[in-house]
Structures are given as C-alpha cells and as structure tokens.
Amino acid sequence: xxxxxxxxxxxxxxxxxxxxxxxxxxxxxxxxxxxxxxxxxxxxxxxxxxxxxxxxxxxxxxxxxxxxxxxxxxxxxxxxxxxxxxxxxxxxxxxxxxxxxxxxxxxxxxxxxxxxxxxxxxxxxxxxxxxxxxxxxxxxxxxxxxxxxxxxxxxxxxxxxxxxx
Amino acid sequence: xxxxxxxxxxxxxxxxxxxxxxxxxxxxxxxxxxxxxxxxxxxxxxxxxxxxxxxxxxxxxxxxxxxxxxxxxxxxxxxxxxxxxxxxxxxxxxxxxxxxxxxxxxxxxxxxxxxxxxxxxxxxxxxxxxxxxxxxxxxxxxxxxxxxxxxxxxxxxxxxxxxxxxxxxxxxxxxxxxxxxxxxxxxxxxxxxxxxxxxxxxxxxxxxxxxxxxxxxxxxxxxxxxxxxxxxxxxxxxxxxxxxxxxxxxxxxxxxxxxxxxxxxxxxxxxxxxxxxxxxxxxxxxxxxxxxxxxxxxxxxxxxxxxxxxxxxxxxxx
Numbered sequence: 001x002x003x004x005x006x007x008x009x010x011x012x013x014x015x016x017x018x019x020x021x022x023x024x025x026x027x028x029x030x031x032x033x034x035x036x037x038x039x040x041x042x043x044x045x046x047x048x049x050x051x052x053x054x055x056x057x058x059x060x061x062x063x064x065x066x067x068x069x070x071x072x073x074x075x076x077x078x079x080x081x082x083x084x085x086x087x088x089x090x091x092x093x094x095x096x097x098x099x100x101x102x103x104x105x106x107x108x109x110x111x112x113x114x115x116x117x118x119x120x121x122x123x124x125x126x127x128x129x130x131x132x133x134x135x136x137x138x139x140x141x142x143x144x145x146x147x148x149x150x151x152x153x154x155x156x157x158x159x160x161x162x163x164x165x
Numbered sequence: 166x167x168x169x170x171x172x173x174x175x176x177x178x179x180x181x182x183x184x185x186x187x188x189x190x191x192x193x194x195x196x197x198x199x200x201x202x203x204x205x206x207x208x209x210x211x212x213x214x215x216x217x218x219x220x221x222x223x224x225x226x227x228x229x230x231x232x233x234x235x236x237x238x239x240x241x242x243x244x245x246x247x248x249x250x251x252x253x254x255x256x257x258x259x260x261x262x263x264x265x266x267x268x269x270x271x272x273x274x275x276x277x278x279x280x281x282x283x284x285x286x287x288x289x290x291x292x293x294x295x296x297x298x299x300x301x302x303x304x305x306x307x308x309x310x311x312x313x314x315x316x317x318x319x320x321x322x323x324x325x326x327x328x329x330x331x332x333x334x335x336x337x338x339x340x341x342x343x344x345x346x347x348x349x350x351x352x353x354x355x356x357x358x359x360x361x362x363x364x365x366x367x368x369x370x371x372x373x374x375x376x377x378x379x380x381x382x383x384x385x386x387x388x389x390x391x392x393x394x395x396x397x398x399x400x401x402x403x404x405x406x407x408x409x410x411x412x413x414x415x416x417x418x419x420x421x422x423x424x425x426x427x428x429x430x431x432x433x434x435x436x437x438x439x440x441x442x443x444x445x446x447x448x449x450x451x452x453x454x455x456x457x458x459x460x461x462x463x464x465x466x467x468x469x470x471x472x473x474x475x476x477x478x479x480x481x482x483x
Contacts, residue, residue, distance in 0.1 A: 060203075061203075061207065061215035061216070061217055062215065062216060066217055066478075066481075066482055067482070069482070070479070070482030070483060071200060071217070071478055071479065071482050073196060073199050073200065074199055074200075074202070074203060075200075075203035076203075077203070077205075077206030077207075078206070078210075107216065108215075111210070111211075111212035111214070111215075112210075112211065112212070
C-alpha cells in the first residue's frame with residue numbers, strides 16, 4: 001500500500017464550497033456530524049450564506065456497533081435549531097468511508113421529522129462503502145486503505161491527518 | 166478483608182451488574198454520571214427515544230411494591246427502545262411457593278437480557294446475579310436495608326448538577342439512617358466521589374451502631390448538624406420496616422428532625438434539599454420546604470430516568 005501525501009484540507013474546503021455554490025437553496029438546513037463534520041458545516045454555512053443556522057448531530061446513540069464497542073463516555077447533545085419537517089437538508093461529514101455513520105445520522109434525523117430531501121457533503125471520500133450510500137458533494141477522493149481524520153488548530157485552520165481505525 | 170473479585174465487574178474491570186455502590190471505583194461512578202448527562206439531552210427532544218437497546222428484553226422483577234422506581238426504570242428502558250416486562254412477584258409465583266431462583270431461571274429461559282430487581286431481603290440481587298448466565302445483567306433497584314445504587318447515583322447527579330464539584334461540599338443526611346438503603350448508597354457514593362464532609366443526623370434509635378466507621382460525622386441535633394451545609398438529603402421514615410418502638414410518635418420526630426424553613430435557614434443560603442420520595446409531609450419534611458425554591462426533589466425524579474438509561478446502556482454495552 002502506498003501512502004502519498006494527504007491533500008490540504010483548506011484547499012478541499014474551498015473546492016467543496018465551489019461545488020456546492022449555486023446548488024444549495026438559502027433555506028437548506030446544513031447538519032454537521034460531530035466533530036469534524038460540525039467544523040466543516042460551520043465553514044460551509046458561512047461561505048454559502050445560508051438563512052437558517054446550521055445544526056450538529058452526535059450519532060452515538062444510533063450506531064450499529066454499540067454491541068461491540070459500547071457507548072463513548074461523552075455524547076454531545078444533538079442540536080438542530082430548525083424545523084426538519086419538509087426541509088431540504090445536507091448532511092456534512094469530514095470522511096466518508098463505510099457509510100454506517102451516515103445511516104445512523106439519517107435514522108436520527110427522522111426522529112426529528114420527515115425532511116423533503118437529504119443530500120450528503122463530505123470533505124474526503126476514502127471508498128470502502130458497506131452500504132448503498134453516495135455523497136452528492138465531495139472535496140476529494142483519496143486512496144482506499146488510508147484512514148484519515150480532520151483536525152482543527154487554535155486558529156480554526158483545518159488539516160487532515162492519518163489515524164488508526 | 167481484601168476482595169479478589171468484585172461480582173459487579175467483568176474480567177476487564179467493566180461494570181457487568183450494578184448491585185451496590187460500595188466497592189465501585191470512582192471512575193465508574195463518574196462514567197455513569199457523564200453518560201447520564203448525554204441522555205438528559207435525549208429526554209428533552211420531541212422524540213425521546215434512541216434505538217440503543219432495540220430487541221433487548223428487560224424484566225422489572227419487583228418482589229416489593231414500588232411506583233416511582235419501577236416506573237422510571239420502565240420509562241428509561243422504553244426510551245432506549247428495549248422491550249420491558251413488569252412483574253409484581255409478591256402477587257404471583259411467590260404466593261404459589263416458587264423460589265426466587267426458580268422464578269429467575271424460568272424468566273432467563275424466556276431469553277431475558279437484563280433483570281431489574283427490587284426485594285425486601287438484603288442480598289437478593291447478589292444471589293440472582295450469581296446464578297444467571299454470563300450474558301445476563303442484573304441491576305439492584307433496592308434490596309432490604311442494604312443498597313439502592315441508582316437512587317444514590319441520581320442523588321450524586323443532582324448534587325453535581327447544582328453544585329458542580331464534590332470536593333468542597335458539606336453534605337448532611339437526615340432522618341432514619343438505620344432502615345435506609347438509600348442512606349447507605351448515598352454515603353458510599355459521596356465518600357467515593359471525594360466529598361470531604363458527610364454528616365448524618367438522627368435520633369440514636371435510628372442510627373446504625375458504628376455508623377462513624379463509614380467515614381461520616383454523627384449528629385443528634387439538627388441545629389448543629391445543619392450548620393453551613395451545602396446539601397441536605399432527607400430520608401423517608403421507614404414505618405414499614407420498623408418492628409418495635411423506635412420513636413415516641415411521628416409528631417415528636419417532626420419536632421426534632423423534621424425539616425422546616427426555620428431549620429433549613431441554618432444551612433448555607435444556597436443549600437439544596439433532596440428527598441428520595443415518597444415524602445411524608447409533616448413527618449420528615451414540611452410542605453414549605455418540600456415545595457420551596459431550595460427543593461430539588463422533582464428534578465431528582467427527572468434525572469433518575471437519565472441515570473437509569475445510562476446504567477442500562479453501559480451494562481448492555483459491556
């Protein structure tokens with residue numbers, strides 16, 4: 001397996017914004033998945049000048065690996081400050097991999113109401129899907145086999161780093 | 166005595182049964198409080214349900230009557246999407262002569278995943294925990310005079326919610342300590358979590374002998390015992406567990422140990438008042454205090470659901 005240099009996260013954010021601009025109505029609800037997706041949703045929300053505040057989702061209570069991994073210690077409260085019922089939504093995550101997180105997020109969202117539609121935006125797609133889930137907006141596709149995660153420094157700059165699965 | 170194995174923990178040192186607070190490391194108590202914090206958010210949503218325990222069968226085995234505890238366990242299990250079966254055993258098999266272990270073996274054969282046990286005999290949940298299969302979890306919902314760990318935990322959650330830090334607090338537990346499993350659980354939890362000063366206040370007849378061995382300060386006078394405390398934890402007078410004469414009369418008990426606004430004024434001005442319920446108004450607590458702005462008795466009930474959700478999901482995940 002070759003592991004080339006990781007792409008620059010800030011450039012990917014800029015690329016993602018360009019792909020979304022013009023395709024996202026101002027009353028669309030952005031929902032970032034904690035924690036990397038929430039940082040990204042904040043950036044996209046500002047750049048796309050959306051009318052409604054963005055939401056955040058911690059999907060821990062909806063994960064399908066609870067039986068194997070148990071519950072993490074601190075689950076952030078999900079915060080969706082707008083009506084989900086009948087709204088077009090975009091789920092935002094940092095790394096798209098098996099698709100299981102997105103499945104959990106969709107299950108949780110339906111506990112808040114019935115959205116008109118849900119699309120998916122992801123900073124990177126690392127392949128390896130185990131469910132029929134695809135992103136409508138992707139910053140970059142990276143080599144399969146690389147486990148990466150998003151980091152944020154004190155100045156709010158985003159970067160990608162290799163991580164252990 | 167040095168215990169080589171704690172029946173509540175699995176071989177990885179994780180919680181497998183919740184039988185008593187005694188013997189649990191502070192780290193596990195904090196894990197339960199932190200997890201409960203996460204569930205408070207869930208219970209404030211429109212859909213107060215998460216799918217964590219979907220398909221699990223949880224049996225509420227109540228060998229002794231209870232409304233609040235049974236209901237909050239039932240609500241907690243339902244909010245985790247488990248299937249809950251309520252059994253009031255005093256009116257069922259026991260009256261036909263079946264032993265506790267036979268009852269439990271039968272329910273285990275019905276593919277139970279968790280037993281919530283309330284029993285008038287101290288140690289009954291331990292006995293059940295020793296006899297169930299490895300994949301079944303047992304939660305003590307109150308046994309005799311011994312222990313009521315989820316009540317102790319929800320009290321700790323309530324104290325942390327209002328006072329934030331355990332390490333500066335003076336806490337007084339007032340009333341019938343002798344018959345109270347709640348008091349025992351509270352004392353173990355408070356000392357484990359680092360509360361520097363735990364006081365018990367009550368008449369000599371209602372305090373266990375050697376209670377000071379549990380690391381508490383003993384008072385028989387409310388005026389001295391309540392002075393400058395941050396938290397007042399009232400207990401119910403356990404009339405149903407008293408055989409013989411422990412008290413001249415409930416009126417006399419109220420005169421000396423009932424919490425009135427006057428006595429509460431001796432505590433710190435921002436002291437909070439807890440009570441595990443059900444309350445005997447005019448016996449251990451005056452209505453002006455129970456319904457007053459220092460009372461956190463109803464928030465205790467709400468937090469109790471989050472605590473029980475946390476305990477059940479931690480057990481099921483281990």
